Amino acid sequence: MSKPEEPIRVTYEFALEAGAESETNARRTARAMAIEQSVEVPEGCFPEEFERSVVGQAEDVERVDGVLWRATISYSAALVGEELGQILNVLFGNLSMMSGVRVVEVEWPATLPASLGGPRFGIEGLRELCGAGERRPLLCTSVKPVGHSSAELAERCRQFALGGLDILKDDHSLANQAWAPFAERVERCQAAVEQANRESGGSTQYFPHLTGPLEELGERVEWIRSHGCRGVLVTPLTLGLDTVRWLARRSDLGLAVFGHPSFAGALYQGDHGFTAEIWLGQILRLIGCDGVIYPNTGGRFPISEETCLRVNERLRGPLGVCKPSFPVMGGGIHAERLGHWIDLYGADTIFLLGSSLYAQGDLRRASETLVAALAQSQL
């Protein structure tokens, strides 16, 4: 190779058993983790020269607090390669089968953001799509509930669009059920949004839920695109993380990607897995999500304000060549408190309101009230 490539450095937090929380044990654990995630054979079962080029290297090992330790393991670029599967495998593959191990920091070599690609639109691109050039938050809602016909969902789209919301995304429970089959729903909802935009002069976007199956994926994205949609909702863990990356890289489609956290909570809640800011703020951005949906603090799901701020910082901060992604904060938001959340999270945020709009009944008026609250907050 013509130039030495940088390793990927991953910092893990892990708990030692009480009574065995010595530095010697912490170093031994870090070494075992480094071997587990690379050669996965016992000491002595690999050539000595692998030590430099193949085996993960435990670098900094330090106590966090009590039985909790932190170790940084460096994996060579040659080991990690550029395929998403192996990147994830190295980060947390076999360690997932331990308990109490968490990826708390990743130092990405410049090659990885470049090869994975990141968001196609990013914050600026999504603003343009929505005709929101000025620096203000965007407003989003979910088209739901499942059980309604395509015509009924389309009518809801119409009301939200006339009310001036920026993005209407399918609820993640809308797949291909008989009540509102995928193709019919996309056609009707998109037509309703376009008609409303013509009436109002607005630029509301409708992002349908792309669920697979893989056999029909190509056909479905063509359907979405040919009917004029400019973005989709995906659930990365169930649709496939690599499928999302593939979708974001399809330059011929030019579809913006909203990632939904369904199923992902198991990876970023608790003391085993990833921190929320690494999973939501870095991994989902790297694979191409222009917007990352996750629950706001104070709603139905347990998440702290500090965690939300950290996730947002990662979504928007430097990450190699990757464009910044929009945090899409769902739940726990009412129009009357919008100013508070904008002060807290800033203008480069999408606010996703569902329940608080639906509870008002008149969806157009509820949307208008929200848009007015946003305008008021920007004065």
Next chain:
Amino acid sequence: MSKPEEPIRVTYEFALEAGAESETNARRTARAMAIEQSVEVPEGCFPEEFERSVVGQAEDVERVDGVLWRATISYSAALVGEELGQILNVLFGNLSMMSGVRVVEVEWPATLPASLGGPRFGIEGLRELCGAGERRPLLCTSVKPVGHSSAELAERCRQFALGGLDILKDDHSLANQAWAPFAERVERCQAAVEQANRESGGSTQYFPHLTGPLEELGERVEWIRSHGCRGVLVTPLTLGLDTVRWLARRSDLGLAVFGHPSFAGALYQGDHGFTAEIWLGQILRLIGCDGVIYPNTGGRFPISEETCLRVNERLRGPLGVCKPSFPVMGGGIHAERLGHWIDLYGADTIFLLGSSLYAQGDLRRASETLVAALAQSQL
């Protein structure tokens, strides 16, 4: 619809806050979960008739122990549909963002195993592939470590095949690294195994690791198949759960599928996610894994003997039209204790030995010793 379709019934365990562990609160929580996983709008924001056909119905609610409760929620066939993404979404999608919620039982309607398909080969089909018609356990190893050239890995394959092992699977760390690129590795390893089979009269199978990327998936499976391999290793959570289902359904390929648990531990360890027997024993079987690899008790990963027995029971027991899958138990197994594990797990088991073979150095002899130990145990 001409006939009423059966619902899917999911039993969850969840903890209530200490001091609030009343039956009233448990029923309220179960109702909130049922709404979260279906309509996801507040009470009163859906038509009353949805109650019967769309909204999840909390049925049995009972205390397990202390603050721990159990509730069975019934979701209509119309809500769940037949797409994998929505099935997973209903099982655990938004609940993943709670904490301390676990799927402990699923009652599958007959339609779902039928539409997902399950294993193509199953236990009997894999036996035939390996020329192991008689009822005995199969022996498997991992081709590794990463860092070796394709030629070196192929030589290991040759030794293992001459030694008489049934299945050689790539280590899950073998992706497309420069040391042993995918296409070259598959070609060399498969050729080495075929040559060894000709010399020995054996039927050893080599299952390479299929990692994506999605753009190259079709090309890679064609390469694998055209070089004579009859199975692949996949990592469902990173390759894509739906991609695995798609692969297993490709009748033109006829590739057996071994599922690797990398990354999956976060879903089945601990008190949030799925029990191991539901995730490993049912979900992976439903999507088409003929063999499900997971860590045996007593090895490097924490898992109890009882859990292993429960996983195996689910892999082999009734599941609609699905064929039974092989448990592929890795780690913690040495030749001298093989008889013990066979007594415990039975003949319909694949034993995956890695470290204990590699530590012996002479891979052919280590394999022969293992095969002899198996023969001895069958007398």
